[in-house]
Amino acid sequence: MSTGLLPYEVSPNLPFILADHIAYAIKRKEQNIVVHMPLSFDVRQQYPVEFKIGEYALRIIRKRLNVRLPAHETVGIAMAFINNMADSDSCELAEEFGTDVYDRVLEESTIAVERRLGIQVDREGFDYARFATHLQYLFNRLNSGESIVSDNRKMYLSLKDEYPVASACADDIASVLSRLTGQELIDEERLYLMMHINRIASKAR
Template sequence: MRVIKHINNNAAVCIDDNGCELIAFGKGIGFPKIPYEISDLDIVDRTYYNVDPMYYEAMNTIPEKILDVTADIVEIYKTHSAEPVSSNLVFTLADHINFAIDRCKKNITVPTPLQYDVQYLYELEYNVGIEALKIIQKELDVHLPKSEASNIALHFINAGTVSSNLNQHTYIDRVIDDITDIIAQYFRIYIDKSTFNYSRFVSHLHYLLKRSEKGTLIATDNKKMFESISNEYHDTYEAVLKIKNYLYEELGIELNQEEMLYLILHVNRLCVREDCNRKSVTPTQDE
């Protein structure tokens, strides 16, 4: 196996003996000067084929321990599922778990409106989600709420769901582009649409739009948390107000405080990574 690109000290892009590209994880695998041949394959802990390059960023921003735990969780799911599982699932799920742990440490609780639907309609995925919570508590010493089992299950469900409705995709893409432009113009930043950071923000918008279509917007009494987050991230709150107005005027979607709370967290996360202090504007041409 030949290492051709450094990702971090413990992850690298490699070429196997058949000429296929893969991501290899192993202690110190990305440290030596590249390119080089791995003479002892025992140093390789995990390999992933067909990984989208946008997820390389996740390998540097998500703690290695969370990536390892998530890989174990995905392996459990794979042993019970008859459907093929993309290598990308490890990184999207790890990012979700990392964010869930961060929210938990800050005592931010976001309800899961589809919890009972997932529990009874997707028994396999939900049961793996329950097992995932046990693994997270054991390996990471973090007690996530039981509702997170449904959120984890949704990652398994969505990983195997591909919509063939082109008009629906076109509509969603247009809405997401408009929302991205609102954020970029408000903060005067350039948002790189090729990054994993942007991809996970788009995933949240997909979920929000799906919930609005089904009439299942998150609705609980969390007024104090909304007020606290709105004050702490006032600029982000103002940007979300613009998004709220856009969704109502263009699509008739009226976001409540719970949906706005979650959107504030995601917009703030996007902007922190894109550096909100830069005074440049997202180009209008396609990326």
């Protein structure tokens, strides 16, 4: 199924999945249940089109159902699209690289972090889960030829000097990605890697 906005096909089951997600979101709203979306920043930066679709969906729900869902539900709706990419020619991730390659990227990147920082990464921890999710999104983008468009290169250059070890670690991961996918990372991508690396490092101290 094509949305006309996304560079990939989505599963034909997506409408039912979205309806189910929205129904539960409304039920949570009625019962004052708050579900935190810790990946909000990541999704907004790495999947801007899906995030905008989520924002649009919340406006439609408010207009047609007179229900004002919390802003973080935008992420849940965006994730429904991200997690339901159809197995088609437009979804090149599984076909070109494959899950086994992503697994190698994650494992080798984790080892690079441990070696460079001299730490043992808690692979059951929340910050590692965010790091792994970020790498998966990054892997998707590299495979589809997309990249982050931002004005953060100056920030990268500044933080590169302030956190030279994290920067070197991001360069190590960039080398892993280059070797396994044939794609190079722009500075903004390295910036986000540095942020995740610093989170992991701070918890290991």
